[in-house]
Amino acid sequence: MDCTIQKKLDLGTKAVVRMCNGQTILDHVSDDKQPKTFAFDHSFYSTDPNDPNFASQEEVFNSLGSGVLENAFSGYNACIFAYGQTGSGKSYSMMGTSEQPGIIPRLCNEVFRRIKETTCETLQYKVEVSYMEIYNERVRDLLDPKKSNKHHLKVREHKILGPLVDGLSVLAVDSFQQIASLIEEGNKSRTVAATNMNAESSRSHAVFNITLTQILKDVEKDFTGEKMAKISLVDLAGSERAGKTGAMGKRLEEGGNINK
Structure with a gap:
């Protein structure tokens, strides 16, 4: 894992970006707004090794x-x-x-x-x-x-x-x-x-x-x-x-x- 990402995880920072099946999903900090989805040929999630979508x-x-x-x-x-x-x-x-x-x-x-x-x-x-x-x-x-x-x-x-x-x-x-x-x-x-x-x-x-x-x-x-x-x-x-x-x-x- 990139050491920059690890530092943010250690600080308890909430991830607002996630990846799934070639899509990058941007979650809003406020719960009342719908997430934005972007489609790519490949989209890799590498924040949390324990996540099922981890690449x-x-x-x-x-x-x-x-x-x-x-x-x-x-x-x-x-x-x-x-x-x-x-x-x-x-x-x-x-x-x-x-x-x-x-x-x-x-x-x-x-x-x-x-x-x-x-x-x-x-x-x-x-x-x-x-x-x-x-x-x-x-x-x-x-x-x-x-x-x-x-x-x-x-x-x-x-x-x-x-x-x-x-x-x-x-x-x-x-x-x-x-x-x-x-x-x-x-x-x-x-x-x-x-x-x-x-x-x-x-x-x-x-x-x-x-x-x-x-x-x-x-x-x-x-x-x-x-x-x-x-x-x-x-x-x-x-x-x-x-x-x-x-x-x-x-x-x-x-x-x-x-x-x-």
Whole structure:
């Protein structure tokens, strides 16, 4: 469970939002008003683990991450991004904790599980990752923060590949353990600061990219082809009104750029 939610439960705060069967239901504090209902493809309730509608990190991944992975192995680019105000559980959903890993570590682990199952003489794989943050409209390389502290990276448009970041580190990996280590190091370099809404608010957008290349070989015809897909996993910075966060000075400037 997100630690922010746990704190509110410990204070005895009443939950006015509940989820059931793909619907989000907003209950009014006053009993004389009817609740409002909003329908979504998925709506996950993660406030109380004892609630019958409670959605675990595994359930969230199975509902959202599995389909993205299927598309990537079929050769299609895919993306998941988390958006919402500070304290709503974006980083928890995407990264999670060591005890309750989120979408990103679960997806990375599943990538290598599938690779191990399907690698053969006619099918090989190559996996590459990059990790960057966008802070105050400047791009930093989280896998090489010293370099990008001196020179902020530039975003360019490639006529075939689309937008790309000049000089961004792209590292080859061959195990989930390597990715987990890179993510841990990258997270240490993310820009985090306290606001009134969250003591550890992410003040930057973080983008973790996985490039999956499948190398197809036809031994009899002496032919080799490649199928490539890119998975972009995005944890956006908290998006909310400045008045709620008590933002001033640098925090206020951050908030303005976050909401652009």
